[in-house]
Amino acid sequence: MAGLHKSEFANPVINWVESRLPIFTMMQKEYGVFPTPKNFNYFWNFGALAMVTLVLMIVTGIFLAMNYQPNTELAFDSVQHIMRDVNYGWLIRYVHQNGASMFFMVTYIHIFRGRYYGSYKAPRELLWMLGVIILLLMMATAFMGYVLPWGQMSYWGATVITNLFSAFPVVGPKIVTLLWGGFSVDNPTLNRFFALHYLMPFVLVGVVFLHVAALHITGSNNPLGIDVKSPQDTVPFHPFYTIKDSVGMCVFLMIWAGFVCFAPNLLGDANNFIPANPLQTPADIVPEWYFLPYYGILRSVPNKLLGVCMMFASILLLLALPWLDTSKVRSARFRPIFRILLLVWCLTFVGLGICGAHKPEGVWVILSRLFAFYYFAHLLVVLPILGKLERPLPLPESISNPVVRGAMGKVAAVLLIAGGLFGMQGVTPAHAEEEIVLPQQKWSFSGLFGTVDIASAQRGFQVYSEVCANCHAMKYLHYRDLAGLKLEPEQIKAIAAAVTVPQGTNDEGEPKEGPATPASQFRSPFINDKQARSRNNGALPPDLSLMINAREDGANHVYAILTGYADAPSTMKMQDGMNYNKYFPGHQIAMPQPLRDGQVTYADGTPTSLDQEARDVVTFLAWAANPEQTERKQLGVRVILYLGFMACVTYALKRKIWAAVH
Amino acid sequence: MAHSTASTDTHGHPADPSKRDMLELLAGASAALLGAGIAWPLVSSMNPAKDVLALSSVEVDLAPIAAGQGIVVSWQGKPIFVRHRTPEEVKAAQDAKPGELNDPQTDAARTKPGHEAWMVLVGICTHLGCIPLGNKATDVRGEWGGWFCPCHGSQYDTSGRIRKGPAPTNLAVPPYAFESDSKIKIG
């Protein structure tokens, strides 16, 4: 028999809603008074942090989708449009781009916490399994999102990952064609990936809801891994854990903002600043850091089908974890052997990631096999047996009456060091070829607080216009953008008016030319790539808009190339039309030496040595590749200070609130 | 994360309740400010982007437009009417008494001195945004010989002023200037 819910709220409006839909009672029950073990440590922040990240990813994603074009012709350009023209577009995009990494960091720590404290054991098996499904969905979403910018890594990542399915006999190639909607990764693929990338986060929200609903049935685990015995063991979720989660959130947002404002491309790949080219694979193709361990497993197996199966199994096996671990004791605090072996397992996971970042040669193959072996052995052999053999330490009576202190600090330190190692190794893939060491220059724009030297960039623009622009386009720049180099509107108008650019068609339908306006793109020296090639010995002079981002250590790279011309050593056989350069990979470059002493005449009287010209043009290109960089760093300082202040306030409040419990 | 500062919490008895209240207020306020700080760039991103703002001017060659005729050009995505008025049309526009007008404005205030034959208007009905008819001599032009909006029957005179119908104001005049006698630049 249906009936109105009995409601006792004082506010009549709330009462009216409440008696028809008891949502306030529910919120009060699940998030207000919800009894929560009182002994959580900060590892219990990470579920809430993941939730915050998911929300921020969805919100920023929706605003990005308003300006993104899922079309192979337009996708790359539309991302640059977001970065350069849309108000705060760079901020929204960098938050989203780095957000993917933050999401995986937080989720991996959350999973580790579950593993360490045995949160997957009865009665929380289903809760854990839903978590594994969330991880899988996240991976699919992140992968498809990475394809959207349609750079070289997007394209080749999509090709490699979708080709994984071709390993399956008989149906494999059919599945791949189905995924592509064609016979290679192309426009239909990009289109559907966009549609699915937009959909999946909402599926994620659904599964996260189930994950949380299941949590609220079983209640939370806790660092001791023992059941709640009496009301004394718990505190109400609010305000005790809302405030504790808030402290964690402030610190977490500080780290995120740090990446966004000071190192937005640290976790990315330079190759993705080059538009997708289906005819050329980049020399090193490496997935994003969060996929590296699985990539390591894939490459440790010499057989294609087996490698793919192992990779999928490495995650799917986690679904069975509640039954593979036969020990009744949850928390690793009371399982001394398990604790060490779990850490070893985590290190093998990190190790697999490091292997995944290196070319599969020599020692890396052996290491990755060793690590992959332990990854599976731990789950399939060690856990079932250890549960039977290990003698756990005596469990405390209750949460309010613990006898031991955790060693999580030490554990966290070990993992932090391992993670740092992974970070250093992971983001700079080692090159197997002859190493070219770029001389490191001092740049005005480098470092946390460095800003572009405007005078130098202005001179660099002159060098670009008089020299480089004869062969290299910069199609993502417009004359109006020169306002960022502190040029006055009148100067910009004059600069633009001196250049003749195509201007659509005249009334008879013929192509028309005319003087550029501030709204015009920088003039391109060639009408199309074909003409560019045919006039340059078959080599295409690349667009320079993003050059500094599109090369590893871009500023030093470009400077080294510009100043690295020399006579070829007699031992070297030069090909026709090629020039010797000390720093160009392979040492043979099609571009003749572009800059020499006295190539240009500076109005401000700066001496025009080759070094000065190269330095100025690199400064200009660095500005052109990241025109937002000064604003970004300034914003970063303010945001981090603000969040730091908030962290202090919430922490002080947390101490006050918890004072009565401790 | 925004925890209510008006918490009904009765747990815990902190030594100094006033300090706790202060901290709660501070935390709540800074969280609200953070929320606003996150919302601001997102909302701002929906405003016109720099490339849209930059496409601000078009030039129109007047030479081919015969007296009595009008053309439509696109400026910032909006239709701009450029009409070459006949001397009679100019006179009719200039002679209108302020009392006859719903939105009184002289013809002189809507044209450029020395170029009274030329009427340049944003061709968007001020009622609900339809594009009025009347540029071609063969179009319906309404009782005042200017423009007629097919959507709900607003009638504009030869100066683009509203005379009859639901539209509240005259057709807008965009910013423009004569570059020469036969060329204008809009925007």
Ligand code: FES
């Ligand atoms: S829109 Fe023109 S009369 Fe309604």
